[in-house]
Amino acid sequence: MTDPAAAPAPPRRIVLVAGPSGSGKGVMTQRSGLPLVPLDEFYRDGDDEALPQRFGIVDWDDPASWNVGAALEALTALAHDGRADIPEYSISRSRRTGTRRLEVDEERVIVAEGIFAAELIAPLRAAGLLADALVVDRPAPLVFSLRLARDLSQSRKPPLTLVRRGWGLARDQRGDVARWRAAGMRCVGLREGTAHLRALADTARAEARAQSPARSVGVPEAAPGPASGGTGPAVLTIAAVCFLREGPSGLELFAVRKRGTDAFMQVGGKLEPGEDAREAAVREVIEELDVVLEEEGLELLGEFEAPAANEAETIVRASVFLAPSDSLPRDVEVFAELEEGRWFPLGADDAPGVQLAPLMTDHIVPRLRSLLG
Structure with a gap:
């Protein structure tokens, strides 16, 4: 038998x-x-005679100015081996100046960013290596200003060339974003995109830990918990949903308390057989709050593990989602096994006289504070 x-x-x-x-x-x-x-x-070297032209100069925004084969080869090596040689390219000199070795260690998610990223969607998907495809979409005047300031500070090209190119790119921006979306990429803002990348990383790390024969999550673990005769803690796989609103003193986070218990936690519960985390999250919100959410509207905040609040010798392994803003009515009621729902200030260091679940205090609140400032 294979080990x-x-x-x-x-x-x-x-x-x-x-x-x-x-x-x-x-x-x-x-x-x-x-x-x-x-x-x-x-990018290809600037003296390559096959480079496309625009505005009397090389059109560095045309995919033909870029070596898609070399990029795909490097990403494939990183995905399988965790290391690859990456060119070092000088934008100001329009040529490759060297090579560096990139090693990604234990990380299970890698980001490849650039204006030609959509060219890699099909081959990476076919190889089973595509995790997601995102487009950073910000107002064209803001992007023009940021780009010009960056390019001038780095002396990428002569100032007049940068201005002319910048105006051309600003005019093309709406069409470019539409093209990226048509290629299968999803628009995000800077903050939303950052949160999504962190969540993807957390999910991949959790999956890697689950596949590893020896894992550590802060407490000794045995695969069979007490319910199956083992000596380690039991593990509950759950989905949870965070709801935020603007309160009198800033952002507030909704939490609920089950009947006969003391700890407040997020709406959610155990996955049913054959159910994935998003399906469970939507079902639990309907059962507990009588509110209907769309699966595609849930943003993964992260995959976390923490001691269960209400079960002894038990770990919860949670997929935690962030619901769209204003998903809950101001007079929201709780149902099923819940006894109370309450809004907590996200910026408060504690909640006097109130017990919060470890998943909330150890992971959810710190992650939300980090993302939302």
């Missing part, structure tokens, strides 16, 4: 990020903390 521990790990997956030059694609990725492959590094 499960010796089975090869599944390949890492790639998130493609596109958007107008200067829209903040790199900033978003840096904030997520994930390994980054800047696709601009795969």
Whole structure:
């Protein structure tokens, strides 16, 4: 019999990020903390006679100015081996100046960002390596200003060339975003995109831990819990939903308390057989609040593990989602096994006289504060 521990790990997956030059694609990725492959590094050298022309200069916004084959080869190596040689390209000199070795260690999600990211959707999907495809969509005047300031500070091209190119890109921006969307990419803002990348990373890490024969989540773990005769804690797989609103002193987070218990937690519960986390989240919100959400409207906040609030010797393994703003009516009521619902100020350090579930205090509130400032 094959030793499960010796089975090869599944390949890492790639998130493609596109958007107008200067829209903040790199900033978003840096904030997520994930390994980054800047696709601009795969431009062709400026003396290549086959380069396309526009405005009397090389059209660096045409995919023909870019080496899609080399980019795909590097991303495939990173996904399977965790390392690859990435070109170092000088925008100001319009040529490759060197090579660097990129190693992604234990990370299971890699971001590849650039204006040509959509060119990689089909081959990465076919190879089973595509995690998601996002477009950073921000107002054209803002993007123009940010791009010009960046390019001037880095002396990328002569100032007049930068201005002329910038106006052309601003005029094209709406059409470019529409083209990226048509290619299968989803529009996000800077903050939303950062949160989504972090959530994808958390999910991938949780999956990797689940597949590992030896894991640690802050307490000793045994695969069979007490219910099956084991000595380690039981594990409950749940889905939970966060609701936010603007309160008198800032953002507030909704939490509920079950009948006969003391701890407040997010709306949610255990997954039923054959049910995925999003389906469970929607079902639980209907049962507990009589509110209907759309699955596609739920944004994954993260995959977390924490001691259960109401079950001894038990760990909850939670997929936590953020609901769209104003999803709950101001006079929301609780149903089923719930006894009370309450809004808590997100910025408060504590809730005097109130017990909050470890999942809420250890993971959900810190993550929301980090994302929302």
